[in-house]
Amino acid sequence: MAIEQPATRPANPRFSSGPCAKPPVFELSKLSDAPLGRSHRAAVGKAKLKAAIEGTREILGIPDDYRIGIVPASDTGAVEMAMWNLLGERRVEMLAWESFGAGWVTDAVKQLKLDAEVKTADYGEIVDLATVDTDNDVVFTWNGTTSGVRVPNGDWIKADRAGLTICDATSAAFAQNLPWDKLDVTTFSWQKVLGGEAAHGMIILSPRAVERLESYTPPWPLPKIFRLTKGGKLIEGIFVGETINTPSMLAVEDYLLALDWARSVGGMNGLRERAYANLAAVQAFVAGHPWLAFLAHEPAIRSNTSVCLKFTDDRISDGAAFAKAVAKRLEAEGVAYDIGAYRDAPPGLRIWCGGTVETADVAALMPWIEWAFEAEIAALSETA
Ligand SMILES: Cc1ncc(COP(=O)(O)O)c(C=O)c1O
DSSP: OOOOOOSOOOSOOBOOSSSOOOOTTOOGGGGTTSOTTSOTTSHHHHHHHHHHHHHHHHHHTOOTTSEEEEEESHHHHHHHHHHHHHTTSSOEEEEESSHHHHHHHHIIIIISOOOOEEEEOOTTOOOOGGGOOTTSEEEEESEETTTTEEOOOSTTSOTTOSSOEEEEOTTTTTTSOOOGGGOSEEEEETTSTTOOOSSEEEEEEOHHHHHHHHHOOOSSOOOGGGOOEETTEEOGGGGGTOOSSOOOHHHHHHHHHHHHHHHHTTHHHHHHHHHHHHHHHHHHHHHTOTTEEESSOSGGGBOSSEEEEEEOOTTOSOHHHHHHHHHHHHHHTTSOBSOBOOTTSOSSEEEEOSTTSOHHHHHHHHHHHHHHHHHHHHHHHHHO
8 A cells, every 4th residue: 555645845855964955045146256267366265265264253153362274175184184283292082973083083093103092982872071081182073973963062171171172073063052162173164064065174273272283293294285384383374264275266155155144044043043943853753753763862962963863663674774765765755865874874864954954844854754664664564
């Protein structure tokens, strides 16, 4: 028997966790002010890059004495740049609770060959932050995009710490409050919460991070693309828009549009509320459907951006195949794109709930998940 389809479809089926949905107001024609075919070092290009930096400061509430730079290679570039420039001066704790954090651990241990203390948690959990000593350098991911967990707050980071905190905040920035006084290096990429284009990363440095850069030289070589200092001094130009190499002015224009949209929805508070409203729509649905659960069981560490779900029905024996089939069915119907769990994560669905996604679309998607679930369960009994 055919299972009846819900009456309403999400107006926008884009629920990918990166690149994420563009702001609802986005149209390609709105990028026509991009200074294409001009040098990024011309006054017009520099002004745009500076506006991207200062708009970031304004919306994220970043203190005036923190440096903000646009760097190559997206969030990965920014995190690697931080690790390669700063680590090795003191003991390091590497914290990981999902795939990207695990990648940073590998680089610290296998590439930089640091004798790091590695603390890991399973998907859906985070490590006991009370055990972390911030007199060491600490590298961690604020929001675990592939497991749907987040750090609840910065209380575990000492105000008078001796170490640096290096935080990959790519799926947290613009959706969750970040305690700037507790973060020495923070990174994110444009393609995440604001729905910008890929390629560029942002690196945000506290005065203490700058102090380390100017007082410590790592024992390993640094390629030009990673270098933040020259002759032992910070290259200040990077932090006013004189990028290390050539940026895409089209991507810059797109980011400026996203920042404008962010202002129009109330800045950081508006963005955060939009993400929480989206999460609430998923929570309401999960609460009424016992075959579905959050990978992050504990609400305090549940992400409001990358919301990860698992199927818990006993009739499912091959969880990975089942979740894949559900995601495929939803994609084929054009109601949800790219919501299969990340390749290294436990099987399930991952629904992006950052502020560029409309709550009405998340709410409209939920009955479709039920529809696809029931259809796949029916298919199981047909093949049994
Ligand atoms: C937590 C985290 N770190 C790093 C990355 C890599 O980001 P990018 O592809 O922008 O370099 C991602 C991408 O999803 C991520 O979620």
